[in-house]
Amino acid sequence: xxxxxxxxxxxxxxxxxxxxxxxxxxxxxxxxxxxxxxxxxxxxxxxxxxxxxxxxxxxxxxxxxxxxxxxxxxxxxxxxxxxxxxxxxxxxxxxxxxxxxxxxxxxxxxxxxxxxxxxxxxxxxxxxxxxxxxxxxxxxxxxxxxxxxxxxxxxxxxxxxxxxxxxxxxxxxxxxxxxxxxxxxxxxxxxxxxxxxxxxxxxxxxxxxxxxxxxxxxxxxxxxxxxxxxxxxxxxxxxxxxxxxxxxxxxxxxxxxxxxxxxxxxxxxxxxxxxxxxxxxxxxxxxxxxxxxxxxxxxxxxxxxxxxxxxxxxxxxxxxxxxxxxxxxxxxxxxxxxxxxxxxxxxxxxxxxxxxxxxxxxxxxxxxxxxxxxx
Numbered sequence: 001x002x003x004x005x006x007x008x009x010x011x012x013x014x015x016x017x018x019x020x021x022x023x024x025x026x027x028x029x030x031x032x033x034x035x036x037x038x039x040x041x042x043x044x045x046x047x048x049x050x051x052x053x054x055x056x057x058x059x060x061x062x063x064x065x066x067x068x069x070x071x072x073x074x075x076x077x078x079x080x081x082x083x084x085x086x087x088x089x090x091x092x093x094x095x096x097x098x099x100x101x102x103x104x105x106x107x108x109x110x111x112x113x114x115x116x117x118x119x120x121x122x123x124x125x126x127x128x129x130x131x132x133x134x135x136x137x138x139x140x141x142x143x144x145x146x147x148x149x150x151x152x153x154x155x156x157x158x159x160x161x162x163x164x165x166x167x168x169x170x171x172x173x174x175x176x177x178x179x180x181x182x183x184x185x186x187x188x189x190x191x192x193x194x195x196x197x198x199x200x201x202x203x204x205x206x207x208x209x210x211x212x213x214x215x216x217x218x219x220x221x222x223x224x225x226x227x228x229x230x231x232x233x234x235x236x237x238x239x240x241x242x243x244x245x246x247x248x249x250x251x252x253x254x255x256x257x258x259x260x261x262x263x264x265x266x267x268x269x270x271x272x273x274x275x276x277x278x279x280x281x282x283x284x285x286x287x288x289x290x291x292x293x294x295x296x297x298x299x300x301x302x303x304x305x306x307x308x309x310x311x312x313x314x315x316x317x318x319x320x321x322x323x324x325x326x327x328x329x330x331x332x333x334x335x336x337x338x339x340x341x342x343x344x345x346x347x348x349x350x351x352x353x354x355x356x357x358x359x360x361x362x363x364x365x366x367x368x369x370x371x372x373x374x375x
Contacts, residue, residue: 011037014095016081018050020057021137021213021334022067023253024192024260025129031191031264032126033099034073041093042074043081053083053107056344058138058337063216063329070219072194072266083107085114090122101128103363110358132257137213140252141338142346192263196270198231198288206283206290208235208275210242210331212251214261217329224322225294226267233288234268235275245277245301252331278309290318297321 015033019026034040047061059067061079069077082089084107085098098117102125105113117123198204207225211218211234226232236259242251251258259273272287284290293313303309313319 010039012039012041012093012095013037014041014043014085014090014093014098015100016043016045016078016085016098018045018054018057018134019064019068020050020059020134022059022064022261023132023134023137023214024257024264025132026068027071027073027192027261027264028129029099029101029126030068030071030073036099036124036126037096039075040073041076041078041095042068042071043078043085043089044068045083046080049080049083055347056341058134058334059215066216066219067214070223070266071264073264083113084111085117087116087120087122090117097122097124099124099126101126103128110362112362137252138338141335142342143249188260189263192260193271194269196231198269202231203229203291204231204233204288205229205292205294206233206235206279207294208237208272208277208279208283210237210246210251211258211262212242212253212331213334214253214258214265215329215331215334217324217327218262219265219267221296221322221324222262222265222267224324228292228294228320228322231269231288232267233270233272233290234262235272235279235283236262237277238274241277250331252335278303278307278311279313281312284312284316284318292318292320294320294322296324296327298327 013033013036015030017026017029030040030042044061044065047057050057057064065077065079068074076093078089078093090098098114100114100123107113112118114123205225205228207222209218222232222234236255237245239251239255253261255274259271262268262271270287272283276283279293284293293310295310300309308314310319
């Protein structure tokens with residue numbers, strides 16, 4: 001290391017936001033922000049602050065704080081951050097500049113939330129992830145009804161088919177379910193993956209699941225699973241398998257979206273994309289030598305042949321159940337929040353769409369003004 005490198009002051013970055021129904025678009029922004037410096041501080045707005053400027057939240061503030069804290073690119077979380085990004089708050093946490101996506105975010109009165117830091121020359125932009133947002137996810141959930149929550153006792157073998165890379169980005173469980181048309185690329189997977197291999201002597205832990213609407217219940221489960229060993233391998237079931245298990249409108253998020261969300265978690269080392277529903281010898285031997293198979297202490301549905309999906313792991317004496325104190329937060333309870341308060345969220349969606357239209361107009365005007373000034 002040179003003398004210059006030794007003396008260089010670490011670059012501290014400020015990012016703030018709602019992070020409501022935290023998704024891979026949020027994680028991608030945090031990944032890009034961290035790449036611009038050395039230490040990432042993330043301010044998360046309170047429920048009251050968000051309701052004033054945008055409408056009611058889906059996830060409670062403590063759930064949102066925990067979701068951001070679990071992101072592997074985040075170094076520090078600041079709860080109850082103000083909606084208007086200020087120089088004073090950035091200075092309080094010794095941040096050199098603020099990073100936000102290349103879209104305009106406004107206060108309730110239409111003011112640009114980042115105008116102050118832009119004017120101070122302490123603003124940087126990252127690329128917004130297309131076709132994913134909290135508004136879009138709430139829209140998907142609003143298409144569901146409680147009838148769609150009914151699970152099946154076992155997987156119907158006639159409904160399971162393999163998923164290939166061409167189908168991965170556009171699969172929808174039913175025509176009525178709005179699923180984003182993000183196209184998967186190997187580059188995006190590589191950007192999110194650490195590429196870390198287990199070292200000799202490492203205890204490899206395997207867990208599997210749906211991980212739909214990635215939330216604090218998933219995070220706490222993965223944290224506890226990682227504590228059972230040194231290397232955590234996570235199997236993520238494909239869309240057809242999830243649909244066969246859970247019913248009509250599941251999954252809410254497609255396989256590619258769910259993979260990126262899981263890869264963002266600091267407790268996860270690697271994922272198996274489209275993992276089989278039952279833990280097979282191939283899973284236990286062919287990816288890495290698995291020492292422990294863990295599952296939550298909730299019932300699992302039998303496979304298409306009526307067998308316990310964890311029977312092989314149990315026979316080998318490597319199966320462990322994990323008690324999860326966060327099991328009250330599930331994909332189903334999140335959807336229930338939307339369905340139960342359907343009118344509230346439909347009103348929120350309308351307001352968000354109106355506000356988004358105004359923000360797009362303001363963004364276009366800003367770009368036009370910048371182009372005119374450059375001439």
